[in-house]
Structures are given as structure tokens and as C-alpha cells.
Amino acid sequence: MAFLALVRHGQSQWNLENRFTGWMDVNLTAEGEAQARKAGQLLKASGVTFSQSFTSLQTRAIRTLWLALQEMDCCWLPEEKSWHLNERHYGALTGLDKAETVAKHGEEQVRIWRRSYDVPPPPQSQDDPFHPIHDPRYRQVPAGLLPNGESLAMTLARVLPYWGDAIAPRLHDGNVLISAHGNSLRAIIKHLFDLDEGAIMDVEVPTANPLLIELDAQLRPVSARYLDAERAQKLPAIG
Numbered sequence: 748m749a750f751l752a753l754v755r756h757g758q759s760q761w762n763l764e765n766r767f768t769g770w771m772d773v774n775l776t777a778e779g780e781a782q783a784r785k786a787g788q789l790l791k792a793s794g795v796t797f798s799q800s801f802t803s804l805q806t807r808a809i810r811t812l813w814l815a816l817q818e819m820d821c822c823w824l825p826e827e828k829s830w831h832l833n834e835r836h837y838g839a840l841t842g843l844d845k846a847e848t849v850a851k852h853g854e855e856q857v858r859i860w861r862r863s864y865d866v867p868p869p870p871q872s873q874d875d876p877f878h879p880i881h882d883p884r885y886r887q888v889p890a891g892l893l894p895n896g897e898s899l900a901m902t903l904a905r906v907l908p909y910w911g912d913a914i915a916p917r918l919h920d921g922n923v924l925i926s927a928h929g930n931s932l933r934a935i936i937k938h939l940f941d942l943d944e945g946a947i948m949d950v951e952v953p954t955a956n957p958l959l960i961e962l963d964a965q966l967r968p969v970s971a972r973y974l975d976a977e978r979a980q981k982l983p984a985i986g
């Protein structure tokens with residue numbers, strides 16, 4: 748048995764502005780920082796202790812982890828950062844206002860871009876100065892692996908190998924805390940709960956509300972609950 752806590756980052760500036768964010772490195776708002784601290788307080792109150800943490804290469808998830816760890820008196824907790832846990836890359840939609848995009852392309856098209864399983868957004872040009880190939884934090888990632896835009900299926904394809912190689916082994920010898928993003932966490936949830944492509948469309952992950960999942964020895968969920976019941980979202984059935 749092990750516990751896995753999944754925490755989506757606190758509210759970011761572009762969550763607040765309702766803009767497609769993806770790999771853009773947007774910081775937390777003051778509200779997002781407060782949410783991250785509260786996530787730490789809830790994790791501490793749960794009584795679960797962790798032996799390893801993981802996060803993405805994006806400021807909003809890293810700072811959420813740090814703020815939570817501070818509240819947990821656990822700044823010592825080993826942490827590993829990886830691009831594999833980054834948010835889904837939103838391609839050429841990055842930076843656009845979600846409501847304006849609905850007005851321009853229609854609700855159905857935007858729903859497909861946001862929640863379909865395998866339809867990627869229009870690609871971001873590599874000439875765009877914000878394309879990840881120009882960002883030094885991805886220097887060690889082979890350029891061919893850096894996305895121009897990802898569907899949830901493509902996100903899952905880069906999250907899952909990391910889950911298998913780096914995260915799952917740690918769950919055999921302790922509890923794990925992951926601070927990441929709405930869609931990289933949805934990829935992990937799809938895998939853990941064995942959801943089909945339709946079922947994952949209905950799964951939304953609230954900001955900085957720890958999802959505490961108890962796993963059996965085969966890493967199958969035994970129980971799952973959001974620690975902040977007031978801001979919980981619907982969870983998939985277990986078993």
C-alpha cells in the first residue's frame with residue numbers, strides 16, 4: 748500500500764485571465780499562492796508522510812510544491828523535476844483568450860481542442876520565440892521530442908514512460924507527492940483508473956486541491972479523495 752498525492756498548481760495569472768497556457772511559463776497569482784499554502788496545510792493534516800516529490804519544469808507547479816512543502820515542514824523532501832510532467836502543449840492556441848476563441852471558432856471546436864482525446868491544437872511555429880526549442884530549460888531534451896502542440900493522447904505518451912520509469916518505482920518504497928498540471932495529471936488519472944477515452948473527457952482537476960489516492964501493491968487505486976471537499980470535482984469510480 749502506498750499513498751500518491753496529485754496536486755494541480757494553484758491559480759496562475761493566465762488561469763485568472765482565462766488564456767490558453769500550456770507550456771508558457773506563467774507564475775502563480777496571490778490567490779494561487781494562498782491555494783498552494785492551503786494544499787500544504789491539508790496534506791499535513793492528512794497525516795500522510797512522503798518520501799519523494801516530483802514536479803514539472805514550469806514555475807507555477809514548482810512554486811506550488813515549494814509553498815506546500817513549507818506548510819508541511821518538509822522543505823527537505825527530495826524533489827525531481829521533469830519536462831515529462833509539464834502541462835499539455837497548447838500549440839498555436841497558447842496565449843489566446845479562451846472566450847474570444849469560442850466567439851471566433853465556436854464552442855464545439857474549442858471543446859474538441861480542449862477536451863477531445865486525440866485532436867491536437869494547431870501547431871506552434873518553431874520560429875515563435877516562445878517555442879520550447881528556444882528555452883534553455885529544455886536544452887537536455889532532444890529537439891525532436893519537444894512538442895509543437897499536443898492532444899491529451901500525446902501528453903499521455905510522454906507522461907506514462909516517466910510514470911513507469913521514475914514515479915512508480917518510488918511508490919514501492921514510500922508515499923509520493925506530485926505537483927503538476929491539469930492535463931499531465933489527467934493523463935496519470937486516466938492510466939491509474941483505467942479510464943477510456945470518453946470517461947477522461949469528464950475529469951477536471953481543481954487547482955491546488957490535493958487528490959489523495961491509496962494504491963495497492965499493483966498500484967491500483969483502493970480509495971481516492973480530494974482533501975478540500977468544498978472544492979472537489981467528481982472522481983472516477985474505483986474497481
Ligand SMILES: O=C(O)[C@@H](CO)OP(=O)(O)O
Nearest residue numbers: 766767768769834861929
Ligand atoms: O490553458 C491550459 O494550459 C489548460 C489548463 O489551465 O487549460 P484547459 O482547461 O483547456 O486544459
